[in-house]
Amino acid sequence: MTPIAEKRKIPLLDLKSLHRPIREEVIAEMTRVIDANAFIMGEDVKLLEKAIAAYCHVPFAVGCASGSDALLLALMAAGIGHGDKVLTTPFSFFATAGSIARIGAIPVFVDIDPATFNIDPQALAKVIERHPDAKAIMPVHLFGACADMDPIMAIARQYGCLVIEDGAQSIGAEYKGIAAQSIGEMGCISFFPSKNLGAFGDGGMVVTRDEALAKKLAALRVHGAPKKYFHDWVGINSRLDTLQAAILRVKLKHLDGETAGRQANADRYRALLGGAGLPITLPQAASYQTRHIYNQFVIRAPRRDGLKTFLQENGVGSEIYYPLSLHQQVCFAYLGYQEGDFPESEKAAAEVLALPVHSALAEQDIAYVCELIRAFYR
Numbered sequence: 294m295t296p297i298a299e300k301r302k303i304p305l306l307d308l309k310s311l312h313r314p315i316r317e318e319v320i321a322e323m324t325r326v327i328d329a330n331a332f333i334m335g336e337d338v339k340l341l342e343k344a345i346a347a348y349c350h351v352p353f354a355v356g357c358a359s360g361s362d363a364l365l366l367a368l369m370a371a372g373i374g375h376g377d378k379v380l381t382t383p384f385s386f387f388a389t390a391g392s393i394a395r396i397g398a399i400p401v402f403v404d405i406d407p408a409t410f411n412i413d414p415q416a417l418a419k420v421i422e423r424h425p426d427a428k429a430i431m432p433v434h435l436f437g438a439c440a441d442m443d444p445i446m447a448i449a450r451q452y453g454c455l456v457i458e459d460g461a462q463s464i465g466a467e468y469k470g471i472a473a474q475s476i477g478e479m480g481c482i483s484f485f486p487s488k489n490l491g492a493f494g495d496g497g498m499v500v501t502r503d504e505a506l507a508k509k510l511a512a513l514r515v516h517g518a519p520k521k522y523f524h525d526w527v528g529i530n531s532r533l534d535t536l537q538a539a540i541l542r543v544k545l546k547h548l549d550g551e552t553a554g555r556q557a558n559a560d561r562y563r564a565l566l567g568g569a570g571l572p573i574t575l576p577q578a579a580s581y582q583t584r585h586i587y588n589q590f591v592i593r594a595p596r597r598d599g600l601k602t603f604l605q606e607n608g609v610g611s612e613i614y615y616p617l618s619l620h621q622q623v624c625f626a627y628l629g630y631q632e633g634d635f636p637e638s639e640k641a642a643a644e645v646l647a648l649p650v651h652s653a654l655a656e657q658d659i660a661y662v663c664e665l666i667r668a669f670y671r
């Protein structure tokens with residue numbers, strides 16, 4: 294392989310660089326919360342809920358302790374429980390199906406569209422014919438690109454299913470001009486540090502247009518008590534910390550800038566890698582209009598593991614999201630799925646590689662990563 298001229302160090306995500314310009318402002322806000330001594334359900338949580346609701350163009354948002362809990366709370370609020378079927382994708386982070394199984398419901402998997410990595414509406418239409426009693430559909434907007442929501446919503450209406458969007462990776466993404474998370478009955482957001490809007494720890498939120506669901510969600514996160522010590526439901530303890538809310542209020546102001554930076558970097562990759570005769574596949578444009586927020590820039594690569602090692606050896610971080618489909622996870626063996634059941638999901642798991650795309654990257658950083666990729670396949 295051709296040696297690379299000048300070695301650089303490029304982590305997949307560089308939070309230190311991303312936080313540098315807002316460090317002082319965030320510290321001032323943290324100091325304010327510490328001095329106000331309101332750590333649980335403080336004013337900042339309410340203000341952040343308002344701000345995120347406005348950002349997603351919905352009237353209600355309910356903060357909680359993580360994106361995983363957002364999914365769990367949404368399922369609980371929908372009244373989904375033991376033995377209920379929820380259709381979802383096998384190509385996602387574990388929490389998608391984990392939340393369904395955790396409340397005693399049954400994840401029913403549907404293969405993905407290889408172009409978008411998201412649940413395939415045609416496959417969904419077929420699978421739901423065999424499960425007409427399904428209670429909900431949980432599409433994921435993976436990597437920050439929207440699932441094809443129009444046909445998904447049409448199928449949900451036909452079968453009387455609720456739609457709970459796993460928008461953990463997709464804050465700011467839009468489907469035909471409409472905010473992801475705002476299309477189904479509930480949308481779930483994660484503030485895990487590696488998401489586009491990341492806290493300094495865990496955090497999550499559920500957004501909805503339905504006031505009754507919002508009220509139930511707000512109660513479920515405090516052990517099901519709409520009024521303190523009076524419990525209408527058996528809920529959980531899943532509150533968003535005031536400190537995290539204060540930090541997120543600062544970071545929200547910079548979210549669109551962060552997204553624009555990621556989109557520009559995605560364009561740079563396309564310009565440098567597209568048409569270069571490489572055997573890799575770049576993220577494809579969906580057949581519908583969408584605003585991709587590039588929580589991850591994911592290519593398909595032959596000899597993927599070798600490429601990952603080669604990048605690592607040359608200072609570049611990359612990651613495999615996700616190396617094993619959910620239907621093949623040990624903990625889901627009881628569901629009875631087998632290898633080969635979801636060929637597109639399994640193929641993706643063998644080929645995908647996420648490259649650095651965050652906004653603190655310099656143009657030369659992207660050029661360097663592309664030079665390495667070209668060298669690897671030379």
Ligand SMILES: *Cc1c(COP(=O)(O)O)cnc(C)c1O
Nearest residue numbers: 359360361386388461462483485
């Ligand atoms: C991150 C993520 C979650 C879970 O969010 P946490 O805040 O880490 O609990 C759920 N679904 C998807 C697709 C995710 O990427």
